[in-house]
Amino acid sequence: MSSTLRPGPGNSRLCRPGLLLALGLMLVACGESTEPPARAADSQRVPADPALAQVYSASCKLCHANPASGAPLTGDAAAWAPRLAQGIDTLLDHSINGYKGMPPMGMCMQCSEEQFRALIDFMSAVQDR
Numbered sequence: 489m490s491s492t493l494r495p496g497p498g499n500s501r502l503c504r505p506g507l508l509l510a511l512g513l514m515l516v517a518c519g520e521s522t523e524p525p526a527r528a529a530d531s532q533r534v535p536a537d538p539a540l541a542q543v544y545s546a547s548c549k550l551c552h553a554n555p556a557s558g559a560p561l562t563g564d565a566a567a568w569a570p571r572l573a574q575g576i577d578t579l580l581d582h583s584i585n586g587y588k589g590m591p592p593m594g595m596c597m598q599c600s601e602e603q604f605r606a607l608i609d610f611m612s613a614v615q616d617r
Contacts, residue, residue: 533562535610544607547596551589552611558589560611568612579608 534541534549551559560567571579583604586592593599599607 535606537606540603540606540610543596543599543603544610547594547599548607548611550595562611563614565612565614572612576605576608580604583608 532553535544549562551557552562555561560571580601581587582590583594584592584601594604594607596603
C-alpha cells in the first residue's frame with residue numbers, strides 16, 4: 489500500500505483545522521477599528537461668519553476635515569482636549585509659527601491673530617447634536 493494521501497472523504501478532516509484557523513484569522517483581521525469614523529456632519533461644518541467660513545474652507549478644512557491628515561479634526565473633542573490644555577497662547581504660536589505638520593500661518597498668510605483665535609474656537613468646539 490502507498491503512503492500518499494489521496495483525495496477522499498476520509499482525508500478531509502486533515503484540512504478542517506487549517507481551514508478553521510485561516511477563517512478565524514481572517515475574521516479577526518476584519519474586526520472593528522478602535523478609532524471612530526469622522527462624522528460627516530463635522531466634516532461639512534463651517535463657521536457661521538461668512539468671512540471666517542471662507543478662510544476655514546480655503547486654509548483649514550483640507551487638513552482639519554480629513555482623518556488621514558493627522559490634524560485634529562473639527563469638532564473632535566478628544567483630539568482637541570490635550571491641545572486646549574496647553575493654552576490658547578501655545579495654540580496661537582503653533583498656528584502662526586508652525587508646529588510639526590502644521591505649516592506656518594496655517595496656509596493663511598493674511599489671517600490675523602483674532603481670526604486664528606476664532607478658527608481655533610470653531611474647530612475645537614463640539615457641535616451640539
